Amino acid sequence: MKRPLLIGDGIENPHNVRALGDAAALFDWSCGFRDRAGLAEAWEDAAPRWLEDEDLASRRPLLALENAPGASSLYGFRAGNLSLAGLIVGNERRGIDRGLLKRVDRCLALPMASRRVNTLNVAAAAAVSLYYLSRGGGGPIFRRPKPEKARPVLLLLGGRDHVELGSAIRSAAALGWSQAYVEDPAGVWFGCDRVTRSEGRGAARRGKNAIRLVPADGERRYPFDEACVVSTARGEPLGRSSLAGGPGQALVIMDEESREPSEDLSRLARRLRYIRIEAPGTPARSRFRLTASIALAEAARQVGIRTPKGRRGFRPPRYDRALTIAGDEGGEWVSLAQLAEY
C-alpha cells in the first residue's frame, strides 16, 4: 500500500536527513530526498532513498512547506486524501527549488510569531506539518484581544543531546515564547565544553534568538497551578487539550530519550496533566526537537494572535456639542428666599 511521502529537496545536513526520516516514521509516512547539491558522498551513513522526478509526478496533492508569498496557513488546512500525497521541505538555507515550487499544488507555511527567528529546523517543521496534515488540519489559529495573557510558561526537561535541545529552543522562540525554563541534568547546555556549547547555540540560532533561558535544577518545586506534560507515551490527545491557560499553566516538554516516562513530576505544579501526541508510527529514535516543536506549535495555535482591528481600528474624528461644565469652585447656590429665611 502506498504511503504519503515526505520529500527533502536539497537537504545539506546528514543529521537533518536522519531527523526527517524519524519525523516521517513518527506519522507513518515514507521519506525520500532529491539531491541538488551533489552531497551524496556526505550522506553515506545516512543512507537516504533517492527520488526521481517520476516519483514526484505521481504524488497528488503535492504540497510544499515554504515561507513563500501566497502560502496558506498550515493551521486548518485540509488536504483531503493523503494516501498519495507528497510534502516537500527545502534546503536549510535556500529553501525549495524554484522550479519545483511552481509544480506544487499548494504551498503551506507555519505562522511564526517572531520576526527574528522566523523558521524552524527543517525536521521540526516537517514534523509539525505532518502532525497537522495527518489530523486533517486541526483548527485555525485562535484570535484573542490579548493573546500573551493566554501563553503558558515553558519548561524544557532536556536530555543528553544539545542539538535537540537547541532546536527545541529555536522552535520556542519562533513560535512566540520569550522565556523558557530549562532543566539540564546532563550539562549539555549550561556549563558545557566549547564545542558542545557552539553546536547547541548554533542549533538554537542564538545569534538572533533573544529568548531568555532560565536554568532550573531537577529538585526545584514550581508554583504553577497546572503542568501539562507532553510526550508520545501517555495522556489525553494533544488536539483535545487546552494549552492556553496563561502564566498559571506550565507546558512541560520532556526528552523521552533520556528521561523515564514514569518520572515523578508532581513537584512541577499542584495539578498534573499528561498529554500525548497522536502519532501512529514508531520512529527509530525519539527526538526531542520533534516532540517539542509539535507541542509548541499546538500551544501557539491555541494562544493565537491578536484580533485584527481592521477598519474599526480607525476612528474618524467626532465633535460633540455637550453641556459645558465649569470648574468646581465649591460652595452652593442660595436663592434670595432662602437667604431671607436664614
Place this chain on the structure above:
Amino acid sequence: MSRSKHTRPLNIRAADRLRRPREPRGADDPRRLRRSLRRSKRAGLPAAPAPPPPSGDWPLPRIVEKRPRPGRLHPASASDLSRFLRRCGEAAVYGIRSVELRQGAGLRVFGRLLTPGRVLLFDQPAAPWRLPVSARDEARAMAAYGARLDAASGLILVSWSPAALRDYWLFEVLLHELGHHRLQHHKGQRRRRIARSRDHEAAASAFGRRLGRCL
C-alpha cells in the same frame, strides 16, 4: 470666470453641486459649448440649446428620525429640521449627508458630528432639566433663548416652552455642528482632525453665532 469646479467661490460651488452632484468636470465650460456649436454648424444641424441654469429647490440632506426613549423627547422634529436647513442655505448645508435624530444617553451630549457629514441630535429628558451648578454658564445661554431658571438643592432647574427649546436646539446645537462640519469639510480633510479641539469648538461656535444672526 473660473472653469474649474474647485476654485469657484463656496456659495456658487455649493449651489451647483447640490443641484447637480454627479456632473462631470467642465460640464458648463463655455469652450465646450462653443465647440459643440461649431460642430453643429459644420454639420448643418440646428444648434443644440444651451442647458438651462440649475434652478428650483436644492435637495436637502437625508433626515432620519428615530423614536426617543420613554420619558425623553426630540426638541426639534424632522419637519423643523428640514425648514431650518433650507433657511440656512446651500453653503452651510453643502457636504452634509444626513441629520439624524437619535436616542442619546443622559443630559450631557446634545449633538455630534461624525465626519464626514453625519450630524446626530440626541433626545433629551423632558423638562425641567436638572443641571449641576457648574453648568451655570450654559444655563445662562439657555435663558437667552427663553428658558426659565430656578435653583433647588444645589441644582439648576431649567424649564422650557416647546418653542424656546426648539429654537435653542436649532440655533445653538445644530448650527454648532454645522460649524464643525464647515471647518472639516472645506479644508479637504474630511476624516482627519485638522485643528485642536479648543480651536475647533471656538470656530464652530463663531460660525453658529454668525449664521444665526443672519437667519
